[in-house]
Amino acid sequence: MSQTTIIGENLPNIPWQDKPAGSSEVMWRYDANPIIPRDAVPCANSIFNSAIVPFEGKFAGVFRIDDKARFPHLHRGFSDDGINWDIDPDHITFDCDEPEIAEFVFGYDPRVCFIDGRYYVTWCNDYHGPTIGAAWTTDFKTFHQLENAFLPYNRNGVMFPRKINDKFLLLSRPSDTGHTAFGDIFISESPDMCYWGKHRWVMGKKMGWQQTKVGAGPIPIETTEGWLMIYHGVLTSCNGFVYSTGAALLDIDEPWKVLYRTRPYTLSPHTDYECVGDVPNVTFPCAALADAQSGKLAIYYGAADTVVGLAFAQVDELIEFTKANSEV
Amino acid sequence: MSQTTIIGENLPNIPWQDKPAGSSEVMWRYDANPIIPRDAVPCANSIFNSAIVPFEGKFAGVFRIDDKARFPHLHRGFSDDGINWDIDPDHITFDCDEPEIAEFVFGYDPRVCFIDGRYYVTWCNDYHGPTIGAAWTTDFKTFHQLENAFLPYNRNGVMFPRKINDKFLLLSRPSDTGHTAFGDIFISESPDMCYWGKHRWVMGKKMGWQQTKVGAGPIPIETTEGWLMIYHGVLTSCNGFVYSTGAALLDIDEPWKVLYRTRPYTLSPHTDYECVGDVPNVTFPCAALADAQSGKLAIYYGAADTVVGLAFAQVDELIEFTKANSEV
Amino acid sequence: MSQTTIIGENLPNIPWQDKPAGSSEVMWRYDANPIIPRDAVPCANSIFNSAIVPFEGKFAGVFRIDDKARFPHLHRGFSDDGINWDIDPDHITFDCDEPEIAEFVFGYDPRVCFIDGRYYVTWCNDYHGPTIGAAWTTDFKTFHQLENAFLPYNRNGVMFPRKINDKFLLLSRPSDTGHTAFGDIFISESPDMCYWGKHRWVMGKKMGWQQTKVGAGPIPIETTEGWLMIYHGVLTSCNGFVYSTGAALLDIDEPWKVLYRTRPYTLSPHTDYECVGDVPNVTFPCAALADAQSGKLAIYYGAADTVVGLAFAQVDELIEFTKANSEV
Amino acid sequence: MSQTTIIGENLPNIPWQDKPAGSSEVMWRYDANPIIPRDAVPCANSIFNSAIVPFEGKFAGVFRIDDKARFPHLHRGFSDDGINWDIDPDHITFDCDEPEIAEFVFGYDPRVCFIDGRYYVTWCNDYHGPTIGAAWTTDFKTFHQLENAFLPYNRNGVMFPRKINDKFLLLSRPSDTGHTAFGDIFISESPDMCYWGKHRWVMGKKMGWQQTKVGAGPIPIETTEGWLMIYHGVLTSCNGFVYSTGAALLDIDEPWKVLYRTRPYTLSPHTDYECVGDVPNVTFPCAALADAQSGKLAIYYGAADTVVGLAFAQVDELIEFTKANSEV
């Protein structure tokens, strides 16, 4: 058993795979990837950047499904093992008392965060431009929509799994109206999930694989070394963007302070299902399952904006790698 | 036998394939796609957006072939079954009395339309910019070039298979000098294939798979429900354009009136030969064969600007789908 | 009296001004420019690119007036001397039987051409993009709208003042949806002002003052040396476009053949009213009055997209200059 | 005396000027404009988009001054008559306990709003991009800096002069990192000037003078007809942006509801000091003084990003004009 550093629950069992013999990778792919094909539900053009959480001893998820009109929606799903999923072909509808924001035009790239008995869903929501939508559920049946966290234009809203100083915390990446060619990660706090302030800059782009923009990925994982934030970074090649994955450690109490940050990526598009699809050359992590007992980590990521892939890591090894290969 | 709605001739036999069991697709791919590989003639870099018609009990075609200097040309071809093609390695030369337009610099994306004993070929022709070239043949040996239909800049000129109110009708998409990032479908009429006027707007882009531009595909198919116009629509992802295929129904007598139009696409790049090639993520339909007796439809489309693919549909089912999933 | 070369009528009298002593200019400005200020009618934000013709022994005009919402409209006006104008504060409305094109969204940059008893007005008309609108009047009270000449996107439609080979002729500049950064002059012909064809390229951009785009200006003036076409050319400086004016001679019978074309400009923004205004650095000629007897020429041009300026030339001198300083 | 509709205080006296005889303008310029030249303090490159308020029976202001390194700063100033100003050559420094935001890199385009005994200053502040900075003062000597209201990227933050439903209200325009080519006005509310939420869209661009973007100008003026919001709108000509001024009426209780909005502009760059300068063709209102008794309105606006201009209006006439010329 690993000398794990995760502060959290033990997970329901999932079919972990060890690192392939001889591999020097700190994140390695599940050998039956993609775990969810693009057409897992009939209406789907593609199923990709999606959020998974432990739920009632098993797993629940909120999935980004682009329908065949190429409108993105959010769908719920359930799984016994985190790999084989039963996804609802009908998209989620949100309960909302506020007519101004109740109309759901489109939503994408969900994250799900469990705090104090509620599963909070955040996503990129359309309200006169992309911004951070928010809702909560206890049962993945009824979803209660909250106010949008921010003014447009924003994407990649990711909550912390507990309050700090009695405030909710939310990572996000201010953006513009289109395929934003810039982007830094900021953090904001709220007393009530309605009003947000005390915006702090967390980190920006750096040369190499993250030279164009960065955005938070899964809900950060609390460890004895700090918050482990897995994130995506984007490089602009002469034929478009390349989305890779890296890791950072944030200060436990002041998570806008970046302690370490991987100079190399930890996962980058190499396989066919990551390189070929609706958007070539994308790995985009949106969820991670961390098992406190074993220190095992399962990262769910969208591949080529088309399918869902799964990668594994060992948290203590990933943290060690992050510290040893850091450039803040 | 289907209760077909096609107004037209019965086709020579082609090896139709039924919809795969369990499929929910309204257009399904031929299982031996691509039917024409990129190197079917020695000079070819690629063979793709091409036009097929019934001809003397068999089939003839005008093919877009980009040579290895990457200049596009038009080539004739013949086939017994619509699938195995004998393509002339020499490109078509046009008879033309008018020196100003007789020099053929390049031409691409042909369509072929049979009216009153003549096969009219329209294509994207270079005359101080892209515009709609036109010619006719009766035997696919001699091609008589006509005046260009329009001023530059224009692409995707598609004729109607009969005159309406004694006028020729021509769909087109006004463009600009480059990889046009906008584009609506218009219709124009002519008494003589020389002078064109009464230009009417038919339809424009819409959110989703057709958010950037649209252009007519095969010669519209006359049905009891209206003209069935298969067309392409383009979405701009962060890594470039994605060309999908949809369908619309136009009013029989006033075809600038769109009765129905598919909100979802009917075909989008999913296979390797559609996603990988000279231009990734392209399905671009240029011809359709409709069999009046059986209601079967064969759609020829360029894939990845590299090869020719074939897809099938049942016309009544496609029309029903278009009406049931319409957003005009 | 000059040995003039103009083929045409003698003009009503206007207060001609001779070339200033010592000037080497081939076009010289009226010393009380601008002749029409931006606020000559109360609703006007600006009055600029406008068309003037002799009418019933005096003068009539069609003016571009941008209102204070910055929508461009066409207004009629009358003058005894071509300099002092009585402009109708209400914009022209067009009689039109065809509902599809009858709604007037906006129109700008008119030209007026007298042929066989009718004054034809052409302008940049909005029909799902800019294209060439057309109408005729005999009295400048009732205007009969015709079909738009072309598909979008087009601007600067300029007719010839008589038929050639029994066809109407129309110069135009194919454009795109915005502030087009390219543009060549083409010519098209029509038997009936409804259907247009036989499109021919006339001339394109050249290095220097006309490096970005060119467009026809006033109705060409018939002379014994060919058609005198005054046109605008655009240079792209690092702070935007500069619109200058030049002259060309076109073949009388085949006016798509350019015989001569001024390598230098003949007028360029130098004065404050040409350099400062809603669009800095613009001289944009839209009309010219040529007096056959005296050979005098009055050129009306928009200045800075804000006011109307007037310049004079002597036709034989201008033609001589064009031939002596030509680069085709 | 006018039958005024302003809800508010009477102003200290300023040298009002009546509308020029014969003018049809609803806003008219002070005849000694610009009231503040670009070099009114020695360090200044330019003094323009600035905020004025009544203060202790006279007037105080916060001025945007770009120094000769072309860095924008905020300066205080005082005046007896609103026209002759004594501007502090040293820029304002803000008291701030929070080190993360205390460093003042640059700030521009201030507004000043009096609520419950405090003068709140909002401005475009640099914090890893432009966002809305906030501070308050009671004496224009000491300024207490608050948290930035929003994440980047935002500009044109304008408060309402009283709480509604016990919340502060703040108009703003989400932007991007550069010379943003889009922009709608939103409103947000806060219980405490620290946390902001309930973001609502107020209004966006419209064809004509406001075709590119819009942004709130002075603090809205409360009237019996609603909140009078003077705002700027931007048109993109082929030689850059043109900034004009218009007016809207917002619902008193739900100010995100636009009741009326001027289809024409009310002020647009016509004079030399508005058309020529560091940024040609700009009128940019940042403050307005409304006298309840007389209904007179004085609008302070930046001209050409170089100097400060002053314009006058009569509130009831302006409201009547807004209602009569509205297109929402």
Added chain:
Amino acid sequence: MSQTTIIGENLPNIPWQDKPAGSSEVMWRYDANPIIPRDAVPCANSIFNSAIVPFEGKFAGVFRIDDKARFPHLHRGFSDDGINWDIDPDHITFDCDEPEIAEFVFGYDPRVCFIDGRYYVTWCNDYHGPTIGAAWTTDFKTFHQLENAFLPYNRNGVMFPRKINDKFLLLSRPSDTGHTAFGDIFISESPDMCYWGKHRWVMGKKMGWQQTKVGAGPIPIETTEGWLMIYHGVLTSCNGFVYSTGAALLDIDEPWKVLYRTRPYTLSPHTDYECVGDVPNVTFPCAALADAQSGKLAIYYGAADTVVGLAFAQVDELIEFTKANSEV
């Protein structure tokens, strides 16, 4: 007499003007600016970025003249007092034995540098793109063309007035093919004015007035404090570029080392002739005359790419200002 620091010759007399009373400017304009109007020779559209040197007890110059076709050429001129110029209406032709570079397409923005009995002219020369042309003369009658110093794309080549370590030194700004939106100053050395190497970076852009690009201006002036390099810097406003002027001090022996550099500009477009013209908002210094005895400095600069302006400074004051307001 000033305690001057200039290492060099005393100048022929020019009508110096003292700083206006009360001015805080470190560079002040000649009160009869522009000294050369745009039409000083008949062929000229404009006369601006030009180089002046002492010559045979008087002054000679090489002028940029754009003709009325808007092609830039180099013209010689002579003056007794540096202000009233006799400019040759015919442009300079260069003697050149090397046919490949002998054809003069266009040339602009000259500088003239006197070394060891020769006046070296450098300019922006066209050879498959802009690069640094070079020639020498002893009499301003015959000009001997040398090899272009660099590969394209380059502009603003400025020599040092003496060899250092027995090598010629040349400042330049690598550019691209158009209106380059970036640009740093580099220095290169040559044993023979034919082969160039040992390229060193000197300085780049900085926030504020020089945020977009910088380029060397006049021949650097040797002083006891280092080389005084007057240069231009460019800011991008939302309506285009603004060209201002600043100063730097470079190390005498290793002039790629910047000792001081003005954080503020020393001259920026404020007057009408600098703000209005073919390119609004340009001051572009190309020459400076320094009088060793008096320490007076005359700076010749192009204004609005249209005319030549003259400004004065006192070298010791300018150096003191540069050191006191430096940000390297």
Added chain:
Amino acid sequence: MSQTTIIGENLPNIPWQDKPAGSSEVMWRYDANPIIPRDAVPCANSIFNSAIVPFEGKFAGVFRIDDKARFPHLHRGFSDDGINWDIDPDHITFDCDEPEIAEFVFGYDPRVCFIDGRYYVTWCNDYHGPTIGAAWTTDFKTFHQLENAFLPYNRNGVMFPRKINDKFLLLSRPSDTGHTAFGDIFISESPDMCYWGKHRWVMGKKMGWQQTKVGAGPIPIETTEGWLMIYHGVLTSCNGFVYSTGAALLDIDEPWKVLYRTRPYTLSPHTDYECVGDVPNVTFPCAALADAQSGKLAIYYGAADTVVGLAFAQVDELIEFTKANSEV
């Protein structure tokens, strides 16, 4: 044995493959491509555009390896057969006495050229932008860095394998700061590898596969027909760049004179490893081995900026093809 035309040495043996039966290709791929996978050394993200030379009876190479932070570096490698490579996992460090250029930020796309006992390495080096770095070695252990050949911005520096007129010759492609959308090949000469001059234009882009830019590939091969220069050309499709390979013959004594140049490409991205990877659709030749005795040619090229591919040709056939299909 072929009647070869190569002027040079015989090669160590490599496992040549004959042209596949029935192929009409003039360059054909090695059937076990890619010969070097992306992960041939543990640190590598990708190994691609690389240079190979005969060395001590076997082969040595300098490889572009992008590490997992996506920084490009140069690595040495050795091989017995040119196909199986032992690549040093540590990147090359250069000996350099000159501190200003000694810091190696990144370097890519190396070429290696043997002249007079030294192997010269040129590459794209970062010195305030991309420029041509240079060094030499005799043993591939110690590398002596020289001055950068040129000012930025430049890429694709390729030396000639012997001096001409006692001068070193260097091909290069002036570029800009980013993914340059233009590019011509120039040649420069140097007496000493330090100072460079006499820059001559060699060739530019042409319609078709080389419509956007061109750049030299391997060290030119001396033949009795001229220098055989294999080069890359780039086409801009609507989904990005496509990098193909062609050939040209340059004059032996004046190699800036292009004798012949292939109108078609000789190799273009067709296989999966060329079409899919970090940059889709790239073939980028950097080295060629020519065997004088047999006339065989092995071309090493980067594929998809991810792996190294190998292609073969017969020099006499390639030259014949170039002459027969030339358009200069």
